[in-house]
Each structure stands twice: as structure tokens, then as C-alpha cells.
Amino acid sequence: MSDKLEAYLEEISHFLSGRAEREEILSEIRSHILEKAAEETGASGDDAVEKAIAAFGPARKVAERYVDDRPIIAPAYKRYLFRYTTMLFAFHAALTVMAVVFKEDFVIFPLLFMPKLGVIEALMYLPTAFLADLGIVTGILYFITQSGKDVRLPWPKFAVDLDEVKPPTKSFWLSRFATAVGAVIMLAITDFALYVFARHRTIFFANFDWDNLRPLFMPGPGRRISLIVIAMFAASTMALLIKLFTRSRWVDVASSVVSLGLIGLLLTQPFNDLFAVRIAENLLPKIRYAVEFLLLFIALMTTIELVKSIVIISRRKLARAR
């Protein structure tokens, strides 16, 4: 028996694992290939078998023909995968923000336990939470699909349809013009911030008197925070300039990733001894919570934008593959 034929059957067998009739299928294919090799080339040597195998097709493709057509998630429920994941993640993210801001544990027994989290822990936790939410929703939709029942899944009419990929409504030149205006404004802001930073080593001030500016932060942290904010301006400017030449969603993905990294850097900056001006003691914790809440909110919005871009890219790839 040809080693090539056995290797080919072994590969098909691998893709058919778990099927009761696997041996019978392999016997049918073996019989066909040996028959074809003998009938069409008058021999049953390795070359003839190899040609018969090539005509039969790649092992995975062959195995897939035997698999039932029932999808993992029925087409009617596919939209609910992103709808429910988005809702669940939004709820999860809101609890995370509350756990950070209020420094409290949250328990929804037996479904959820959210321990009090620091800012960095929260940022590390959110992607894991998203994957867990996606897994839970996928599991539920899988079992509904496999049950074969016509389950009518609820979805509020007022909810925003995040999974809808709408074609751009603006004309080509209008959208390019808007991007160009945005790029020019961001370029001006970045240049101005760089100019101010070069002169004063900070871009944050406690007053608006141009001739007698008083820095808001202490020199060290002020310099670091200013540089991070200037980097955020520069990243936005760069993204807008690139978008003048390409509408690729990968630009949005890269821009979101850079923004998230820079927000993370901002959140790691120490708050103690930050201000160079006198601020009432009782106000300091409130300012700190407000800033952390704002940054986490921006991080959440950026994460949603990032997920949306990745979903749109994946959907386009799937549509092209069909």
C-alpha cells in the first residue's frame, strides 16, 4: 500500500475525528483512489496514486464535504453575537469604572464578582472581560442553534445598532475635505503645543497671562504629562494625514492602539505632589477621581471604536472570501 495514500487518508481522518463512520469513509476513498490509479494509468505505483490523490482534492476540503452544513451560530442569530456582546461589555465596563472610582467590590451573585481595582488593573481587566463576554454570548447562541428551535431573541428598538456596517453617506470629496480641515487644525494645535513646550517645558498653566505664565504642574510630572499629551495630538494628526490618502480601517486600529497606550501612560503618572499651585486638600481626591473617570471613559470609547474597526475589517474580509 502506498505510503502517500496512507498519509493522505490519515490527514482526512484527522479532520473527521469524532465521526462514527470515519473508517467507512476512509475505506470508500481508499477504494476509489486505488481503482482510479489502476484504471487510468494501468499501474498502482506511487506516481499513479499521487495523481489520483491530487484529483480527489486537498484532505481538509474532502473532509469538509462530509460535515453537516449546520452552522455553529445560525445566520438569523449572527447579528445578536455583537449586539449582546456589546451590551454585556458595556455593563461590564461600567462596573469596572465603578470599581475603580468607588474603590468597592461589586457582587451580582452568582453571575459576577468585581473586586475593587486600580487603574492599571482595570485597563488590563477590560480586554479579558470583553473576551469572556464574547465567549458567553457565543456559547448561548451555539446552544440555541443546536437546539433547532425558533427562539425569538429580545432586542430593544431604541438600542444603537452597533453591528450595522453602513456605507459612507458623505461624498468622496466632502469627506476628504473634512479630513483635510481636521488635519490642518490638529497640525496647528500640535505645532502650537510643541512651541509652548519648547519655551516653558510644559503646556499646562494655572493662568492665561501670556507674559507671566504660571505652570500648573511641578516641573518633572508637568514635562512628562505634556509630552504624552503632545504625542496624542501628533498621533491624531498623523492618522488624519494618512486618511487623506487611504480610507483603510487599519489606520483607525493603529490610531486607537496608540491612543490607548498613551492614555495608559497618563494613568500611570503619580498624582501626589503633582500640582505646582495651591489646591484645597478636600478638592484633591475629587479632582483625582474626576480625571481618572474622564481618562477611563475616553479609554472605553477608544476601545469600543477599536473593536468596531476590527469587526468591520473582519466582516469585509469575510464578504470578500464569499
Add this chain to the structure above:
Amino acid sequence: MTTNEPDIGSLETEMNRGFLHILVLALLEKDMYGYSMVKHIETLGYKVEENTLYPLLRRLEKNGWIASKWDLTEDRPRKFYSITAAGRTLRANLLDVWKTQNRVLEKTTKETSHV
């Protein structure tokens, strides 16, 4: 690919699915094995992919429309297939559907050719 370009490949695959059911059920009035069916279909001026035929035979057998048995008397073992009574009923019903569709299409093309 733009929507204007006809994707004959996938449409042909879809059309073949039903056609192959009728063709195989018609062929199996006489006992045949897989390879002989492929060759016979070729002589009729049609081509069936080998890796499509065997899963189709398996599905037909699973539904009780055809039956199979291994013949081990020759040098090479061969699995012979034959149509069952339920398969004959299915074939008659499928042929009726196909004839109706054919008639409708012929009428429609005749009507539109006069426009």
C-alpha cells in the same frame, strides 16, 4: 468582485446540488460503485467532482434512499450502491419538480424572446 460580474461558479454549484441527487438516483437503477459512476457520468458529457459524489452517496444512504454493500470477490474491494423503494419514490418526485421548472423556464424564455 463587483455585484455586476456574474458569479457562475457558486451558482452552478448550487444548481448542481439538486441535479446530482436526481442523476445519481437515476443511475442507480443498476448497481454501480463510485468510480464507475464518475466514469459513466463523464461518458454522458457531464463531470462530477469525485469528492462531491461520495458525501452525496453517504447522505442518500443515511436517508434510506440508496443501499450499499462491499464486494470483496475481486482484487480490489468495491462498494456497490443500489436504489431502494423510497429512493424510487423520491426520484419520481424530484423529476416532477425538475420537469415543472424546465417547463416554466422554457415558457418564460419563449415569452421574453418575442418581446
